[in-house]
Each structure stands twice: as C-alpha cells, then as structure tokens.
Amino acid sequence: MTSFTGKILRVDLGTRSAEALSVPPEVYEAVLAGKGLEAWYLYTHIPAGADPLGPENILAFAAGALCGTGAFLTGRWTVACKSPLTGGWGDANCGGLFAPAIKQCGYDAIFLSGIAEEPVYLFCDGKTVEVRDASAYWGLDATEAEAALHRDLDGVCRKRPCIACIGQAGEKRSLISGICNEGGRIAARSGVGAVMGSKKLKAVVLAGSLPMRCHDPEAVKALSRELGRKLLKMTLPTGLGVFIGAGGRMMGHLPYLPMDGSLTAYMFREWGTQANTSLAITSGDGPIRNWGGTPKDVRRMDAVYNPEHINKIETAKYHCYSCPLGCGGKLNIRGRKYVGFDETHKPEYETIEAFGPLLMNGSLDSIYQLNELLNRAGMDTISAGNTVAWAIECFEHGILTTEQTDGLALTWGNTEAILTLVKKMIAREGFGDALADGVKRASERFGGREYAMHIGGQEPGMHDARNDPQLGVHFVAEPAPGKHTVGMGIEYGAMSLCDICSWAPPATLHPKARDLEDTETMALVTKANACYTMLVDGAGGCYYGQMMGVHMWKLVDYINAAEGWHYDGDHYMEIGERIQTLRQLFNVKQGVDPASFKLPKRMLGEPPLPSGPLKGVTLSQHRGQVSSHWRAFGWDDRTGVPLPETVKKLGIDRLTEVSV
Amino acid sequence: MRVKILPPHGCDRSALDERSWAELPAGSTVRDALRLVRCGPLKAKLLLVSVNGERSPLDRELRDGDVVGFFFPVSGG
Numbered sequence: 001m002t003s004f005t006g007k008i009l010r011v012d013l014g015t016r017s018a019e020a021l022s023v024p025p026e027v028y029e030a031v032l033a034g035k036g037l038e039a040w041y042l043y044t045h046i047p048a049g050a051d052p053l054g055p056e057n058i059l060a061f062a063a064g065a066l067c068g069t070g071a072f073l074t075g076r077w078t079v080a081c082k083s084p085l086t087g088g089w090g091d092a093n094c095g096g097l098f099a100p101a102i103k104q105c106g107y108d109a110i111f112l113s114g115i116a117e118e119p120v121y122l123f124c125d126g127k128t129v130e131v132r133d134a135s136a137y138w139g140l141d142a143t144e145a146e147a148a149l150h151r152d153l154d155g156v157c158r159k160r161p162c163i164a165c166i167g168q169a170g171e172k173r174s175l176i177s178g179i180c181n182e183g184g185r186i187a188a189r190s191g192v193g194a195v196m197g198s199k200k201l202k203a204v205v206l207a208g209s210l211p212m213r214c215h216d217p218e219a220v221k222a223l224s225r226e227l228g229r230k231l232l233k234m235t236l237p238t239g240l241g242v243f244i245g246a247g248g249r250m251m252g253h254l255p256y257l258p259m260d261g262s263l264t265a266y267m268f269r270e271w272g273t274q275a276n277t278s279l280a281i282t283s284g285d286g287p288i289r290n291w292g293g294t295p296k297d298v299r300r301m302d303a304v305y306n307p308e309h310i311n312k313i314e315t316a317k318y319h320c321y322s323c324p325l326g327c328g329g330k331l332n333i334r335g336r337k338y339v340g341f342d343e344t345h346k347p348e349y350e351t352i353e354a355f356g357p358l359l360m361n362g363s364l365d366s367i368y369q370l371n372e373l374l375n376r377a378g379m380d381t382i383s384a385g386n387t388v389a390w391a392i393e394c395f396e397h398g399i400l401t402t403e404q405t406d407g408l409a410l411t412w413g414n415t416e417a418i419l420t421l422v423k424k425m426i427a428r429e430g431f432g433d434a435l436a437d438g439v440k441r442a443s444e445r446f447g448g449r450e451y452a453m454h455i456g457g458q459e460p461g462m463h464d465a466r467n468d469p470q471l472g473v474h475f476v477a478e479p480a481p482g483k484h485t486v487g488m489g490i491e492y493g494a495m496s497l498c499d500i501c502s503w504a505p506p507a508t509l510h511p512k513a514r515d516l517e518d519t520e521t522m523a524l525v526t527k528a529n530a531c532y533t534m535l536v537d538g539a540g541g542c543y544y545g546q547m548m549g550v551h552m553w554k555l556v557d558y559i560n561a562a563e564g565w566h567y568d569g570d571h572y573m574e575i576g577e578r579i580q581t582l583r584q585l586f587n588v589k590q591g592v593d594p595a596s597f598k599l600p601k602r603m604l605g606e607p608p609l610p611s612g613p614l615k616g617v618t619l620s621q622h623r624g625q626v627s628s629h630w631r632a633f634g635w636d637d638r639t640g641v642p643l644p645e646t647v648k649k650l651g652i653d654r655l656t657e658v659s660v
Numbered sequence: 661m662r663v664k665i666l667p668p669h670g671c672d673r674s675a676l677d678e679r680s681w682a683e684l685p686a687g688s689t690v691r692d693a694l695r696l697v698r699c700g701p702l703k704a705k706l707l708l709v710s711v712n713g714e715r716s717p718l719d720r721e722l723r724d725g726d727v728v729g730f731f732f733p734v735s736g737g
Contacts, residue, residue, distance in 0.1 A: 229714075234713065254669065257668070257669060259666055259730075262729065262731075265713070506680065509673065551664070551712065
C-alpha cells in the first residue's frame with residue numbers, strides 16, 4: 001500500500017460530466033503527486049496554443065503524496081493551469097484543510113476543463129460528483145461565498161465541507177487573481193483565479209470522508225513525534241522581534257554562513273512570515289520604492305513594521321492541516337484607521353512589503369485593510385503591489401496624470417490614494433480596470449515600461465536578486481517566472497542538501513560577492529534548490545519545513561515510510577528534476593521561449609543603487625548563470641529547451657505516453 | 661563518530677570537512693565540539709547552542725550523526 005489513492009477526477013464543465021480515472025503506479029513513482037501529477041497531466045492534455053481563458057485550458061487541484069499520512073508540514077494543495085499572465089506554466093499553492101479534502105473524496109487530483117454556461121460550483125463527497133448552480137454565490141467575495149456555501153450545505157453534508165473559491169477578482173478575470181480557502185487564504189500566483197473565473201466556476205466544494213492511508217503509518221508517526229518534540233521544546237526569550245531590524249543591518253554586510261535551519265521554525269511559529277519585514281527593509285532583501293530605493297528612503301520604517309506590533313493584536317493562531325508550527329493568525333483590527341473590517345488574517349511578509357516599503361507607505365493600519373480587501377477579492381498582493389508601484393512611478397514622471405488616474409494623485413506613500421486605487425482594481429472600475437491585469441499589460445497600454453517590474457509577464461516576489469543572485473536565476477529560469485519560492489542563497493545555506501544528495505554542493509562560508517559569479521558550483525546549487533523544491537511540491541510539503549533543513553524535516557525518510565520505498569536522496573532529487581523538466585517542456589509546447597524571461601534592468605543593477613547594502617551591485621554575470629543553470633539541468637544552455645537525451649534519461653518520453 | 665557543526669561567524673572551521681562534518685571521539689560533548697571550532701562557552705550560550713534543533717546544555721553527550729547548530733539569525737542573506 002502507498003499513500004496514493006490511485007485515482008484522479010476529470011470534470012468537463014461544458015457538458016457537466018465527470019469521470020474517475022485510474023492512474024498507473026509508474027506515474028506516481030516518476031513524479032509523486034501534487035505538482036508532479038499536475039505537470040504530467042497538463043503537459044499531455046492541454047493542447048499547444050490553447051487559450052488560457054478558453055475551454056481547452058485545464059484547471060487542476062492536487063494534494064501532495066504525503067498529505068494524510070501523518071507526516072508533519074504536508075498540508076499544501078497546489079492549483080495549476082496554463083497561466084493567462086505568462087502564457088506558459090502557471091501554479092500556486094496554499095495551506096488550510098483543502099488538500100486532505102481532495103484525498104478524502106478518493107482522488108489525488110481534480111482536473112477541470114470546459115466552460116460552464118452559467119455560474120456553477122463542483123460538489124463532491126466521495127460518492128457523488130455534481131456540477132451545481134452557483135448563481136446565488138456569484139458576485140460575493142471569497143469569504144462571503146465560502147460562508148454562504150457553509151450555511152447552505154453544512155446541515156446537508158455528513159461532514160463540514162472544505163471550499164476553494166474565487167472572489168470578485170477571479171470572476172472579473174483579473175489576470176492577477178487567485179483562488180481562496182479558509183476565509184481568504186489564497187493560492188495567489190499565475191492568474192489561476194482568472195482561469196477559474198473564465199470557466200464560470202465559483203467554487204470547488206469537497207465533503208468526502210474516505211480514509212487516507214500509507215504504507216507504514218507507525219514509522220511516519222515516529223518521524224513526526226521526533227519533529228514535534230523538537231519544535232515544542234524550541235523556546236527563545238520573548239520580545240526578540242525588536243532586534244530583527246538591527247539584525248538585518250548586519251546581514252546586509254556579512255558573508256553567507258551555513259546555518260541551522262531550525263531557527264526558521266522558531267521565527268515562523270512566533271511571528272509568521274511577517275518576521276521578515278523589518279529584516280528585509282534593512283538588509284537589502286526587500287524592495288523599496290518600486291525596486292529603485294534604498295533603506296535611506298524609508299528610515300524608521302523597519303520599526304513601523306516590527307513583528308511585535310502585529311503580534312500584539314493577534315487574537316488567535318491557526319495551523320494548516322498536519323502543521324505543528326502555526327504561522328497563521330487572526331488579528332483584531334476593530335476601530336483602527338482606514339479599516340472597515342473587524343478582523344483579518346495576519347498579513348504575510350509579501351503583502352506588507354508590497355504595500356509598505358515598495359510604495360513608501362508607512363501605515364500599518366492601511367496594510368490590514370488592503371490585506372483583507374485583497375484576500376476577500378482573491379487578488380494577488382504581490383502582483384497588485386508591483387502594479388500600484390509602477391503607477392506611482394509613472395505618475396511621478398508624468399507618464400500618467402490625474403486625467404488617466406480618475407483624479408487620483410498617485411504619490412509615494414499616499415495611503416488614501418493607494419486604498420482607492422486598489423478598490424478600483426478589484427472592481428475593475430475606471431483606471432483600476434487597466435491595472436487589474438498586472439503591470440505588463442498596464443505598461444503596454446500607457447508606457448513606462450522601464451518602471452514595470454515583471455519577468456515574463458509575472459511580477460516578482462518581494463525579494464531582491466541584487467541581494468540574492470541565486471534568486472535572480474530562479475526568477476527567470478523557473479517555468480512560472482517571478483516566483484520567489486523556488487530557491488534562495490540564504491535558504492540553501494540552511495537546508496544541508498549536500499547531506500542527502502551526492503551532487504549538491506556543500507553550503508560554505510563565503511562573501512556575498514561570490515554569488516555574483518557564474519560558476520559550475522553555483523549552477524549545481526541553483527539546480528539542487530529547484531529539484532528539492534519540486535520534490536517538496538510533489539510531496540505537498542510546506543516551504544517552511546523545507547527551510548528547516550533535511551536534518552530537521554526528514555522528507556526522504558517520510559516518503560520512504562509512507563510509500564514503502566527504499567530510495568536515497570539522489571533518487572528523490574531526480575524526481576524533482578523530472579517535475580521541473582516536465583514544466584519546462586510544457587512551456588516549450590505552448591510556444592513560450594524560455595530565453596524571453598528576463599530580469600528588469602533595475603533588478604540587474606542597471607544603474608546600480610547609490611547607497612545601502614546593495615550599493616554598486618550589478619548582476620553582470622546573470623545571463624551566464626542562467627545558461628549554466630540550464631546546462632546543469634541538461635537543457636540547451638542557449639535556448640533553455642530540455643535536450644532529447646535529458647528527456648530520455650529522465651524517462652519523460654515513456655511517461656508522457658502513459659494515458660488515462 | 662561524525663558530527664555536523666554549523667558554527668557562527670568568527671569560529672575556526674579548519675577541523676571541519678567541506679560539508680561541515682567533524683570526527684570526534686565517542687563520548688564527546690557539546691563543549692568538545694565547541695572547543696574544536698574555537699567557539700567560547702559564553703558565545704555558545706548567547707547564541708543558544710542546539711543539538712538536532714533542540715537547545716542543549718554544554719555537557720550533553722553527542723551521538724554519531726548529531727547536528728550542532730546555533731540560533732543565529734544573522735547570515736549574509
């Protein structure tokens with residue numbers, strides 16, 4: 001017995017028909033589940049040239065291999081499709097309870113194609129699959145829709161259902177919209193919400209209660225007990241958050257250091273990802289003033305966004321499925337300036353950075369409001385923040401005037417104008433309509449392309465490649481460009497991948513400047529990072545487990561115990577390599593030129609910043625680094641296209657002939 | 661026995677191999693590991709020395725495969 005259900009659900013929304021299909025075991029052995037299963041299915045089933053917002057595009061929801069096995073930190077669900085934002089591979093993931101709900105309906109993944117005539121939702125309880133009328137929920141924000149569906153279904157279903165749905169942004173096919181669950185937690189990237197909206201699919205409602213199994217549950221539990229015991233014992237003196245900004249100032253100038261990744265567990269448990277904000281502002285990691293500013297421009301803002309301030313109004317922590325950390329939280333924001341809601345999720349680092357320092361906005365209260373507005377609408381805060389930053393800079397340079405902006409004076413740090421503009425983007429109203437499809441489309445319409453920060457159409461996550469050149473490689477070499485979750489230098493130093501993978505270079509103490517160089521070692525580091533991340537995605541793992549390092553979160557041992565396999569780390573890294581190569585092949589099939597993904601000049605350090613921790617940094621060897629990364633993967637180092645011998649070596653030629 | 665040691669800035673790494681592993685005699689303690697990389701006990705306590713992710717006293721006996729780390733939030737990230 002393995003952890004896989006061995007089945008997927010295929011739904012055609014156009015004909016309102018569904019069928020369960022058996023997946024051969026060799027597919028799971030090749031790509032696990034989660035993003036791997038999606039990569040295999042979407043590569044083989046979405047025709048070349050399919051319209052991302054048309055009936056041929058397929059929207060996939062998948063749980064990872066380890067979900068439901070008792071393994072800790074494996075409750076992520078992944079949604080994938082052809083991205084309307086980039087024209088190539090698109091995916092996003094999220095936590096909550098939706099991943100096990102997929103498996104409890106008896107499937108590893110759900111694949112939806114076609115377009116419904118009227119708004120619908122998919123209902124599945126493990127016995128029946130129905131495409132139901134959703135007209136009563138269309139027009140509601142994601143949190144309202146989820147609540148309304150619970151109100152109407154909770155008494156009818158044997159089990160309280162888990163719901164993934166879109167808000168107004170997805171309904172209006174904003175190309176920067178995502179898919180929400182658990183009251184506004186969002187799988188945000190790649191425009192997945194627009195694809196769901198294009199299918200007139202308001203929600204996926206899962207109410208199954210089938211058992212989830214694995215090969216050796218006792219061995220899996222033993223690994224989780226060991227990890228849980230360590231995490232429970234992990235305590236530090238309280239109030240340390242006030243020193244994080246000062247730590248960031250030191251970080252900006254110190255060499256890289258191999259670290260014990262377990263520290264990240266403490267940070268996420270204590271503060272959540274927002275612990276990173278003040279550190280990012282001072283270290284050079286976090287972008288300022290549309291990626292053109294320096295810490296000098298936002299003096300004292302690290303104190304504004306100190307994590308202890310946000311923790312003070314936290315009323316409850318929450319955990320994803322199978323997570324002992326609990327990085328999420330609910331905040332009481334009643335009566336605060338700008339805020340029309342009583343509570344919101346604890347804002348993530350990416351959201352605070354994108355609407356704080358990136359826009360020179362020093363109002364934490366406005367971040368709460370923006371966080372709740374965008375979560376409810378189902379709009380990606382990373383993309384939205386980058387797009388607003390472009391608009392402000394264009395206004396500063398006279399490319400945009402109040403005539404185009406509906407009278408809004410878009411100046412840096414103008415909190416009221418930012419709030420108004422975001423509301424217009426969500427409603428696709430006036431000038432907001434032009435911004436609701438992201439910065440690439442907006443700059444193509446109005447100009448100011450030099451201020452439009454995107455890679456292949458997608459806005460980058462809130463980490464600066466000038467601070468972390470490895471991240472710069474992933475921003476452009478990743479088949480879903482601009483994503484910040486594939487790899488970073490500082491994470492590599494904490495993961496000890498060299499202890500599970502024979503070819504992964506050891507992390508070393510070295511000056512940051514060395515990471516600017518194009519070397520074979522650097523290429524193997526970025527390859528190892530990408531392969532391990534794909535493995536984590538196939539397992540349905542959490543990136544915060546990944547960051548703890550292989551000695552703390554023992555992914556290889558977990559998979560072997562769950563599946564009854566006896567493979568080593570090299571074998572599993574090859575699974576990651578296979579998933580990444582399949583995703584790259586997806587782009588090639590869809591006519592996306594991998595070499596067209598480029599870092600914006602500003603992020604290359606052209607011109608270099610005049611002060612701060614990134615003073616004078618230019619990524620002059622970046623293109624060479626990308627070529628070397630491709631070569632390390634066995635892809636053409638000029639075009640990024642996987643070589644035939646690589647496809648054969650990884651068995652992808654045979655895998656793509658497997659049909660269901 | 662082999663132990664992985666991830667010392668903070670300012671320590672001596674010459675006794676570690678390229679993957680940060682070191683040979684120590686059986687029965688060695690955290691204090692012995694710190695001595696190997698010239699990390700003083702005060703610095704180790706300030707930086708909350710840990711073994712396998714758990715904060716540990718300096719007299720804890722190490723086992724083969726243990727990882728000695730520090731809660732040291734400041735790298736060159």
